[in-house]
Amino acid sequence: MSDSVRYADYWAEGRGASAITWIDAAEAQQRYESSASAFTAVGTDGVSPRPRWALTVAVNRCVRVVFLDPHRTRTRSVDYDWREGRLWRWITTDFEYPDRDRRYRRERAVRTTTAVFEPDGSARVQVIDRAVAADSKDVLTLEDAPVQGFWLERPAFGQWSDLINPEYGIPPEGRTRQQ
Template sequence: MMSEVLYTTRWNDLTRRPLAGHSWITPDEARRRYDEAQGLEIVDASTRDEDGTQRPLWVVGAHGRFRVELLTPGGAVARSVDWDLVDGRLWRWVTVEYVYLDDDTAHVDSDATLELTTTARPDGTASFSMRDESGESHVTQFDDVATDGYWLDVPAFGEWGPLVNATLGAATGPPAD
């Protein structure tokens, strides 16, 4: 179980606090919301600034489906992984990796100099796209992709490790077929 996390219903990555009108919630309330699929955001709280503000390494949105955002030291999204619920298990559907000029600035996604996106489906079809800083995209389609590594069991409340494992959903190149 990961103990250095905070829970909220809506997270603001720019302020590193709950969105206006939302607040931190207790682990008991978070567990209830998770069990009832009411929507929850789990924020890594293992690292903090000198003023005590969390500088999360990752944020997980749990809304029946899951979105995991792995963050740079500056707070920009380095990798986003969308997990869809398919037949009671999680399927790594879309993975986007963002490359910026530096890792110390809170860039927005559109600042990325390179964006690598892998989209995969349980039937073995997939696509890989690369968008460079000029905005030009190159897309490749795949059939018969091995899908074993795209599945994950739905985690029990508090067991966020498999979801935020930085090696899951890596979009370092096209899917292997």
């Protein structure tokens, strides 16, 4: 089953659908092609109204994709930076919570892993693990991360499949989980 997509002027996972200003696909496409205004594409499974992902396109052509569980809890976000006329998978943040039984706000994550990658293979990975200690933070730096697949041509409007793939560009041996 393919995703059903709606477009919003501004979207955040904490806002109810009635508090969102929805726009039609033609307006979103005009914004995408002109880069004059930001918008968000919100995808559901076509059966439930609960969003599975939200893709925000900024005026500067950068893109943030937020992945949500069935309770609308953010599990991952991926930021694509606009570089050299293409999108670069720049920052990935994974959120883990006490359980998967209910909705959590991001600040309730017991573990947050943020990885920042550069095209030269350098990377910085920060892990905040509140299950270990309230102020636990580990930082790892890499010099030769496998980032060859992190470039993405800017897709045609509505062709979001690569952007909404939470594992886009990650070699199979480095994948953390399937969404």
